[in-house]
Amino acid sequence: MQTTLTIQTGGAGLFEFTGQVRAFVKSGGMGDGLLTLFVRHTSCSLLVQENADPDVRKDLQSFFRRLAPHADDPSMRWITHRTEGPDDMPAHIKAAVLPTSLSIPVSGGELMLGQWQGVYLFEHRDSPQTRQVVAHMG
DSSP: OEEEEEEEOOSSEEEEOHHHHHHHHHHHTOOSEEEEEEEOOSSEEEEEEEOSOHHHHHHHHHHHHHHSOOTTSGGGTTOOOOTTOTTHHHHHHHHHHSOSEEEEEEETTEEOOOTTEEEEEEEOSSSOOEEEEEEEEO
16 A cells, blocks of 8 residues: 655645544555655655654754754855755755654554654755655555
C-alpha cells in the first residue's frame, strides 16, 4: 500500500502532518506493519518530534538556523552554491544532517508513536513550498 502525501509549508519551520499519516494507515485496513515515509526533496527533512509544546519547534528551528545560517552571513562566505538564494545551500546542509525518511511501527492499525510525538516535515527554505512525502505501508 502506497501513496504520496502533499504538504504545504508556509516557509521555514516544522509542519505537523500526523493526521494525514494516520488517515493513510487507517484507509489501508492493515493491522500490523511498518510505515515508511520518504520526502522527495533535498531542502527539507522529516522528524518525529514533540507536538505538545510549540517552544520545542521554535528552539529546533533556532538551533538549525545557528548551525547553518544563510549564505550571506559572514561565517558562510565559503559557500559556492548560491543559485537559488542565500537560504538554498544552508537548506541542503540541514537536509544532509537530518533524516529524509522515517520508519514507524504500526500495531492494530495505529501508529506506535508516543503520547507527545508527532510527524513533521521540517522545511528549510524561507518561502512557502509544496512538498511530497511518499508513504508506504508494508
